[in-house]
Amino acid sequence: MERRRVAITGMGAVTPVGLTAPESWQAVKDGRCGVAPITAYDPAEQKVKLAAEVKGFVPEEHLGKQEARRMGRFTQFAVTAAREAMADAGFAAGEEADRCGVIVSSGIGGLSITEAEHDRGLARGWDKVSPFYIPTAISNMAAGQIAIDTGFQGMCSCPVTACAGGTNAVGDAFRYIRDGYADVMLCGGTEACVTPLAIGGFTAMRALTTTEDPDRASIPFDAERSGFVLGEGAGILLLEELEHAKRRGAKIYAEIVGYxxxxxxxxxxxxxxxxxxxxxxxxxxxxxxxxxxxxxxxxxxxxxxxxxxxxxxxxxxxxxxxxxxxxxxxxxxxxxxxxxxxxxxxxxxxxxxxxxxxxxxxxxxxxxxxxxxxxxxxxxxxxxxxxxxxxxxxxxxxxxxxxxxxxxxxxx
Missing domain, CATH: 3.40.47.10 (Thiolase/Chalcone synthase)
Structure with a gap:
């Protein structure tokens, strides 16, 4: 079977350096650093004091109030980025819904929800945890909510391959289109686990830097590097079969050619x-x-x-x-x-x-x-x-x- 060509026609991002893809890219071009003291909770009792948090994200500004309440932070990021990617691409599924799919990774999913509901269970009894606990915390729910939001009815999946997950999602989506199973795929990854348990777990395995200087924290390839800085955010790409994109006059950012x-x-x-x-x-x-x-x-x-x-x-x-x-x-x-x-x-x-x-x-x-x-x-x-x-x-x-x-x- 002839291999079909695959283009990137839409992008959305929520990152530690910007709340949209263009804003994030401009920050990266300018060399701006998103590492800062942790604000999600008080890390006073922990060795690690820094993280790369998403700043200024108000879920209700991007999602309905009820929607936001029923999504974990990682899902809020993902759906927001997916909406940006769809708008950026100028695409709506319509009658093509069954030829449109979603592959969005999350390494850990709703860890903050698990921590909060565990505390609630200890305090009130385990049968009193929220009925939304499981469907908001599981890692695949970002992909599921994006499919619900867009109406995409093709394959919907979530690679959970730790730090490789976002790339696996994009690569898998690329192949899915190239080999003829879909014409359009929303793909990417999302994460939101700047929490005491995640920071503690990574600290215990000596994976995180313990420096308190943001300028000497995330320093790849530098001889003085001492561990990574935990970040959060989401990136979503709209991939499209090239001729499909051309027929509707879509702008094309780049072509994916190998995985x-x-x-x-x-x-x-x-x-x-x-x-x-x-x-x-x-x-x-x-x-x-x-x-x-x-x-x-x-x-x-x-x-x-x-x-x-x-x-x-x-x-x-x-x-x-x-x-x-x-x-x-x-x-x-x-x-x-x-x-x-x-x-x-x-x-x-x-x-x-x-x-x-x-x-x-x-x-x-x-x-x-x-x-x-x-x-x-x-x-x-x-x-x-x-x-x-x-x-x-x-x-x-x-x-x-x-x-x-x-x-x-x-x-x-």
Whole structure:
């Protein structure tokens, strides 16, 4: 069967640096950092004091009051971003509803709801917890609510692959359209777990930085990096079969041309030190798109600011690209957004597409101390103009999940 081409025609985002996709991208171009002291609760009794929270988001301004009450924060983000993506694309399902689907990831779902209802159960008895607890907390509900909101009646799914989930969602949606199962897909990821339990859990496993200086917290590829900063938010893309998009005169941001997904099969949380799992995902994405390594000019890295991830991802890039690794740019926008877990790959797919559209490579900000293990061009501190035809966006998740998507600049 002939492979169909897939375009990005709509975008929506709620991030620590902006409440829309354009606002978030402008902040990234400007090098603005979303890391700040935690405000969702009082972290005085915990070691970690910083997070990359979404700021100024008032659910009732984006959703009806009753709707907002019956959605967890992660779902509120996702539905808001999906509405933006739909409006941006100028699309409504209509009679095509069964050819339109939703794939939206969440790594943890409604953890804050679980924490609150657990406290309520302890205090009042377990049969007194909210009847909305389960249907608001489960991870797939963001995808389900988006389908309800849009009327999309095709496949509706939720990859729960930790920090790779957003990229898996976009990649799976790309293949679903390319292989003829749908014409339009809303895809991406969402997360909202800046909570005492999540912060405590990540702290106990020594994954988070404990610095209280926002400028030295999320510092991917820097020798002084000491863990990631937990972020929250959502990114949703509208993908469309190319001829379908052209027929209705849709604007096109970029084209998705390849996808690779692998598993390290190695450790619960640590990646393979040689980065071989991530390398295979990148190589598969290139193979899938029929693109040579030398044609890639930019990689939006997973780049979490942990020692193992950044060193392993650098090794993976060298393994795939050889001598060309030193000639391409690889930056981490997590230096600005923190790590949004299941939303990260989707938001970074948006940033990668906009990098191609605008001919601009975002920086890895707050970079000070070079690390010999991370010796590639990380676009330190200041973004730059660059005309790039192909770019990769990488995500690596606990459990050994690796995902990489290959995007091509849209020439019209």
């Amino acid at each position: 690779g997904a692998t598993c390290d099969a190695y450790h619960m949380t640590a990646p393979r030190p040689d980065g071989s799992g991530g390398a295979r995902a990148m190589a598969l994405a290139l193979q899938d798109g029929g693109v040579e390594p030398e044609q890639v000019g930019y990689i939006n890295a997973h780049g979490t600011s942990t020692h193992l991830n950044d060193a392993g991802e650098t090794a993976a890039v060298k393994a795939v690209f050889g001598d060309h690794a030193c000639r391409l740019a690889i930056s981490s926008t997590k230096s600005m957004t923190g790590h949004m877990l299941g939303a990260a790959g989707a938001v970074e797919a948006i940033f990668t597409a906009l990098s191609l559209r605008d001919g601009f490579l975002p920086a890895t900000i707050h970079y000070q101390t070079p690390d010999p293990e991370c010796d590639l061009d990380v676009v330190p501190n200041t973004g730059r103009a660059a005309d790039v035809e192909y770019a990769l966006s990488n995500s690596l998740g606990f459990g050994g999940h690796n995902g990489s998507i290959l995007l091509r600049k849209w020439e019209g």
